[in-house]
Amino acid sequence: xxxxRISAVVTVTPLLAAAACTGGGGERREARVVDRVRALExxxxxxxxxxxxxxxxxxxxxxxxxxxxxGRVTRSVTVTQRGSRALFACDETGVKLERREWCGFSAxxxxxxxxxxxxxxxxxxxxHRRHVxxxxxxxxxxxxxxxxxxxxxxxxxxTARGLPVRVASTHDVDYGRxxxxxxxxxxxxxxxxxxxxxxxxxxxx
Amino acid sequence: MKPLAAFLATFVVALALTGVTGARxxxxxxxxxxxxxxxxTAGMTRDGQMNYAIIAAWDGYQWGGGCWNNDDHDAxxxxxxxxxxxxxxxxxxxxxxxxxxxxxxxxxxxxxYWAPLRNVHGPYTAExxxxxxxxxxxxxxxxxxxxxxxFASTWHVGLVFFRGSGGWDQIIEAKCEACGTNLFDESxxxxxxxxxxxxxxxxx
Numbered sequence: 001x002x003x004x005r006i007s008a009v010v011t012v013t014p015l016l017a018a019a020a021c022t023g024g025g026g027e028r029r030e031a032r033v034v035d036r037v038r039a040l041e042x043x044x045x046x047x048x049x050x051x052x053x054x055x056x057x058x059x060x061x062x063x064x065x066x067x068x069x070x071g072r073v074t075r076s077v078t079v080t081q082r083g084s085r086a087l088f089a090c091d092e093t094g095v096k097l098e099r100r101e102w103c104g105f106s107a108x109x110x111x112x113x114x115x116x117x118x119x120x121x122x123x124x125x126x127x128h129r130r131h132v133x134x135x136x137x138x139x140x141x142x143x144x145x146x147x148x149x150x151x152x153x154x155x156x157x158x159t160a161r162g163l164p165v166r167v168a169s170t171h172d173v174d175y176g177r178x179x180x181x182x183x184x185x186x187x188x189x190x191x192x193x194x195x196x197x198x199x200x201x202x203x204x205x
Numbered sequence: 206m207k208p209l210a211a212f213l214a215t216f217v218v219a220l221a222l223t224g225v226t227g228a229r230x231x232x233x234x235x236x237x238x239x240x241x242x243x244x245x246t247a248g249m250t251r252d253g254q255m256n257y258a259i260i261a262a263w264d265g266y267q268w269g270g271g272c273w274n275n276d277d278h279d280a281x282x283x284x285x286x287x288x289x290x291x292x293x294x295x296x297x298x299x300x301x302x303x304x305x306x307x308x309x310x311x312x313x314x315x316x317x318y319w320a321p322l323r324n325v326h327g328p329y330t331a332e333x334x335x336x337x338x339x340x341x342x343x344x345x346x347x348x349x350x351x352x353x354x355x356f357a358s359t360w361h362v363g364l365v366f367f368r369g370s371g372g373w374d375q376i377i378e379a380k381c382e383a384c385g386t387n388l389f390d391e392s393x394x395x396x397x398x399x400x401x402x403x404x405x406x407x408x409x
Contacts, residue, residue: 056336058359058398086359097311097338107332107359116287117268122328123311123338176309178269178326202289203326204269204296205360 031153035071039160053077053090056105067160074168085110089166091134093124104134114138115164120201133173133180135201136164142188149183178203232291233280238272238324243317249306250409251353258304258377262387265294266379272324284382294386297362300379302327305404307341314340331362335400347394347401355402356393
């Protein structure tokens with residue numbers, strides 16, 4: 001991949017931290033996984049897997065901002081250009097969709113830096129053939145991580161450049177109804193929870 | 206008497222609020238739509254699907270939706286844009302999915318009849334149709350697009366109803382909350398943002 005300029009690199013080694021919490025006399029341990037993220041500015045044309053993602057976007061010239069995320073469930077790239085209202089994401093799980101590396105592709109229109117719709121993609125499956133749901137989450141001011149309840153563990157997606165954060169889950173995916181339920185928290189510096197919400201995303205548009 | 210009056214007043218207010226909440230959660234889809242199993246069909250003709258598609262005209266638009274009746278009236282008009290509220294109508298990709306008789310399994314290229322009141326959207330978005338994701342979906346050279354082929358961009362998808370000239374066509378599409386689902390004259394054929402798409406497996 002032709003990464004010409006690394007404008008910001010936030011690399012957090014994936015770690016499995018055990019945050020213990022007790023309640024009702026019993027002890028419950030909640031595993032947390034922190035994803036890796038890189039924020040890059042890349043001159044076009046790009047090469048490699050990013051180029052195959054950019055083929056699906058209208059971006060052909062100039063530079064793009066690419067947020068690459070490596071998580072438990074998916075690897076994703078979020079792409080936009082300065083001054084553009086269009087935001088794109090390519091998702092992959094390691095399981096190809098019809099020989100395509102990127103099994104998911106979503107597009108959203110930014111308004112004041114936010115997306116009105118989370119742009120749910122459910123076309124990807126993981127190695128266990130479970131449907132994977134990917135959505136964008138608008139970070140609130142001061143949010144450093146978006147935590148997603150994955151059932152047995154919580155996955156933390158670091159924010160980057162103030163852009164909507166691409167998150168993914170295999171938990172609570174209702175494929176037949178083309179919807180998925182996410183339980184997320186937005187976490188600020190020092191681990192303070194800024195927002196906690198549950199939302200249902202629907203394949204649309 | 207005062208405690209009794211206070212109790213009655215509180216009770217009436219609570220009853221009214223319950224009624225309001227009930228009305229808000231009662232949507233077109235919850236009241237009318239079903240989850241019946243789709244019927245596999247051996248054939249699928251372009252004429253037949255034009256007749257299917259026109260049923261949806263005048264019956265509204267719903268972001269993320271896929272259920273409508275045939276009364277030529279939008280039962281849930283003026284929903285907020287880009288919000289799923291359970292109203293009547295499909296959105297552009299849900300309308301295309303049902304009209305093209307697709308399966309929810311992306312690897313299945315078979316043909317399935319979805320009744321208009323069957324609430325289903327399918328797994329595809331407009332950009333997925335544009336990129337020909339899924340076994341039933343393909344792309345075509347735009348000048349070859351004929352009736353019930355389509356044009357898809359990153360943001361929208363519509364189906365050719367009558368082929369026009371000069372880059373214009375009569376398109377049947379679930380266009381937007383304010384404009385509904387209907388026939389519109391569109392220049393998608395001549396717009397570079399749109400690509401030609403085709404359902405694989407027409408039998409006539």
